[in-house]
Amino acid sequence: MKIAVCIKRTPDSETRFRINSAGSAIDESGVKFDMDDFASYAVEVALQMKEKAGSGEVVVIAVGPDSVQETLRKAMSMGADRAVQLKADAIPFDGLAVAKALAAELKSGGFDLALFGKHAFDTSEAVVGTATAELLDIACVTAASKLEIANGKGSARRELEGAAEMVEFSLPAVVTIDEGIARPRYPSLKGIMAAKKKPLESKPAQLGASRVTVKGMALPPDRPAGRIVGEGTAAVAELVRLLQTEAKVL
Amino acid sequence: MANILVFAETRGAELRKVATEAVSVGRRLADASGGGEVHAMVAGPPGVAQKTDLLGRFGADVVIAVEHPALATFARESIAATIAARAKGVTYRAIVLGFSAQGRDLGPRLAAKLDAPIVSDIIDVEVAGDAFIVKHPAYANKVIVTLAVSGSPMILSVRPSAFDAVVAPRTARVDMMAPAIDPAASRVKVTQVIEGAKGRPDLADAPVIVAGGRGLKAPENFKLVEDLADAFGNAAVGATRAVTDEGWRPHADQIGQTGRQVSPQLYVAVGISGAIQHLAGMRTSKTIVAINKDKEAPIFKVADYGIVGDVLEVVPVLTQAVREAKQGH
Numbered sequence A: 001m002k003i004a005v006c007i008k009r010t011p012d013s014e015t016r017f018r019i020n021s022a023g024s025a026i027d028e029s030g031v032k033f034d035m036d037d038f039a040s041y042a043v044e045v046a047l048q049m050k051e052k053a054g055s056g057e058v059v060v061i062a063v064g065p066d067s068v069q070e071t072l073r074k075a076m077s078m079g080a081d082r083a084v085q086l087k088a089d090a091i092p093f094d095g096l097a098v099a100k101a102l103a104a105e106l107k108s109g110g111f112d113l114a115l116f117g118k119h120a121f122d123t124s125e126a127v128v129g130t131a132t133a134e135l136l137d138i139a140c141v142t143a144a145s146k147l148e149i150a151n152g153k154g155s156a157r158r159e160l161e162g163a164a165e166m167v168e169f170s171l172p173a174v175v176t177i178d179e180g181i182a183r184p185r186y187p188s189l190k191g192i193m194a195a196k197k198k199p200l201e202s203k204p205a206q207l208g209a210s211r212v213t214v215k216g217m218a219l220p221p222d223r224p225a226g227r228i229v230g231e232g233t234a235a236v237a238e239l240v241r242l243l244q245t246e247a248k249v250l
Numbered sequence B: 001m002a003n004i005l006v007f008a009e010t011r012g013a014e015l016r017k018v019a020t021e022a023v024s025v026g027r028r029l030a031d032a033s034g035g036g037e038v039h040a041m042v043a044g045p046p047g048v049a050q051k052t053d054l055l056g057r058f059g060a061d062v063v064i065a066v067e068h069p070a071l072a073t074f075a076r077e078s079i080a081a082t083i084a085a086r087a088k089g090v091t092y093r094a095i096v097l098g099f100s101a102q103g104r105d106l107g108p109r110l111a112a113k114l115d116a117p118i119v120s121d122i123i124d125v126e127v128a129g130d131a132f133i134v135k136h137p138a139y140a141n142k143v144i145v146t147l148a149v150s151g152s153p154m155i156l157s158v159r160p161s162a163f164d165a166v167v168a169p170r171t172a173r174v175d176m177m178a179p180a181i182d183p184a185a186s187r188v189k190v191t192q193v194i195e196g197a198k199g200r201p202d203l204a205d206a207p208v209i210v211a212g213g214r215g216l217k218a219p220e221n222f223k224l225v226e227d228l229a230d231a232f233g234n235a236a237v238g239a240t241r242a243v244t245d246e247g248w249r250p251h252a253d254q255i256g257q258t259g260r261q262v263s264p265q266l267y268v269a270v271g272i273s274g275a276i277q278h279l280a281g282m283r284t285s286k287t288i289v290a291i292n293k294d295k296e297a298p299i300f301k302v303a304d305y306g307i308v309g310d311v312l313e314v315v316p317v318l319t320q321a322v323r324e325a326k327q328g329h
């Protein structure tokens, strides 16, 4: 099985964000970057599949400036076999533009499966994976919380609102990865050393035209300071009174 | 003048709440761009065309009814192809859908099929000449991004509960449409739908959410959370990742950065520390109540009302008090 995993380098999720003085972007000074949560689950899923099959190849792909090479190396230190950087100075907020670059790369790759995170931490759009599948005209399963490939066919579980569905699909396919499927491994020292020698190819990203442009960024309003109503069961009556008369939710 | 197409999603034969919210957004956009029509597509098993009244009530001028027995389950490829076929025949300025499990699947497919720009999960939208200006929470809800979108049609998915469903009655005409491709023939087949807990609303729809954390100590103590949810009557049950990782609750119940994002009227955090990844999923709740024995727990920084105490003692008393308050109504 040949598995592609498309990953994104994004700010660390613990970051306390500041907005630059122009109000146009986040202030990146002092911010750590890494592949984001769902991307790391996708890498883990691919590695486990390869291990289970005992053969195959895991290729990680990222769009972005040269800094993404660090992220690609990390994925290789976890165990991916090789990496491809689709070079772009900046990644547009337009998910379809990015999907066009990834579809162009995946088209010629002969992959059985392409995995994506269910959404990227930064843009939080949940567009790129599914749009890539559609551009490639192959099967697509979004937000899989369980995934199995056997005998050239896939099966997955997807959480819906208040329900879940089991699906079966044909290969090749795109699957976007949701919470609960796997916890990403940490790179071993041996893995980190090996990753340095693994192939990392860099070529220009064939991004589509971007028709979504960022006008501004802002922090959401702070929540007003809350208050401690009291301690223990003695505070319950007062809480209920406040929920009735002040918050009016009861 | 610009017409707007809305995908009004259903589960079984029922319209989902986000469908009426999306129709309302469509109505507002049609009015703001010079008074076009709102066309609301509803797809499902035979009989689904009867949703006309409800869609008209929230401002649909036309209901496009796509009926087929195989549409009883979500036939993603067929529905995407059918919406795209309609949008190729009639000029629409925008296609509006919900940012739900279905909308997440359909929106990007439509963007690729129609070569249309897409913004997902919007919480605000305004028409500004040729462009639409939308607001979208990013970075796990920690940053609000304002985006300009140009191109027709554009695809917008709306965050559930971010927009009100506003009554704007119309007598909608019905336009029957056949699925563009056979819903029974798909590269992705739904083999089983597993229904969630009966009688409880979903996290996206519930006005009240009671969520439990590791402070509950053991899986059986989640009964306390369920009892409190039952006392409210209209509450969903959520959990932290610490709890879903332990297997006390299914992963689908997880609220937070990598779980569900919710905005109920009332969020009750039971034995939850308030880690930043958890806050990312619930800080937009209208009123937050926290019960935690540690008065320094970060959850108290976002909670409107806090009780410092042992959840095993406080929650049963609160449950009884809520039950009584509800009966007093």
Ligand SMILES: Cc1cc2nc3c(=O)[nH]c(=O)nc-3n(C[C@H](O)[C@H](O)[C@H](O)COP(=O)(O)OP(=O)(O)OC[C@H]3O[C@@H](n4cnc5c(N)ncnc54)[C@H](O)[C@@H]3O)c2cc1C
Residues within 6 Å of the ligand: A013, A037, B212, B213, B214, B215, B216, B217, B239, B240, B241, B242, B243, B254, B255, B256, B257, B258, B259, B260, B271, B272, B273, B274, B275, B276, B277, B278, B281, B291, B292, B293, B294, B297, B309, B310, B311, B312
């Ligand atoms: C990449 C990543 C993604 C993540 N995504 C999510 C996510 O989506 N959602 C999420 O929730 N977390 C997420 N987390 C985990 C998050 O960082 C926290 O570990 C988690 O939210 C903690 O859950 P908790 O509050 O239940 O447990 P704890 O942090 O263990 O807190 C338990 C709390 O209960 C209190 N307590 C203990 N006993 C009692 C008692 N008897 N009565 C009252 N209070 C008591 C304690 O004072 C404490 O505050 C993520 C972490 C990472 C690294």
